[in-house]
Amino acid sequence: MGTLLYGNPGNVITFDDRALMHLQIVISTKLRRRESFVFTWTDSVGEGTGRSAIWLDPTSTLYYRYFGSRTPSINRDWIEALMLSANSAGGLVFIAEPEPSALPSTKTRR
Numbered sequence: 378m379g380t381l382l383y384g385n386p387g388n389v390i391t392f393d394d395r396a397l398m399h400l401q402i403v404i405s406t407k408l409r410r411r412e413s414f415v416f417t418w419t420d421s422v423g424e425g426t427g428r429s430a431i432w433l434d435p436t437s438t439l440y441y442r443y444f445g446s447r448t449p450s451i452n453r454d455w456i457e458a459l460m461l462s463a464n465s466a467g468g469l470v471f472i473a474e475p476e477p478s479a480l481p482s483t484k485t486r487r
Contacts, residue, residue, distance in 0.1 A: 382440040395449040403459040411435050415468030
């Protein structure tokens with residue numbers, strides 16, 4: 378289980394390492410573009426199964442801590458789905474990893 382620490386002192390948000398890596402890519406891309414947005418996720422059962430949200434902007438203090446030492450493989454469909462969400466009016470909403478065929482291909486056919 379990896380953690381995302383937000384703010385100072387850090388609020389601890391847990392995700393598995395694979396999910397955290399995908400979130401790091403999306404969040405870093407948005408912040409590198411100097412884009413602010415809301416990030417929302419469903420809390421774990423231990424936290425009451427509610428929802429939580431934080432406001433992220435380029436001045437946010439973030440720390441990604443991975444449990445494992447191996448870098449997970451990247452699912453481009455998941456990145457695409459998370460980026461579409463992050464670019465919407467509702468902001469980034471964490472979703473589970475889609476099946477490879479669940480999203481249309483982003484490749485252009487000629």
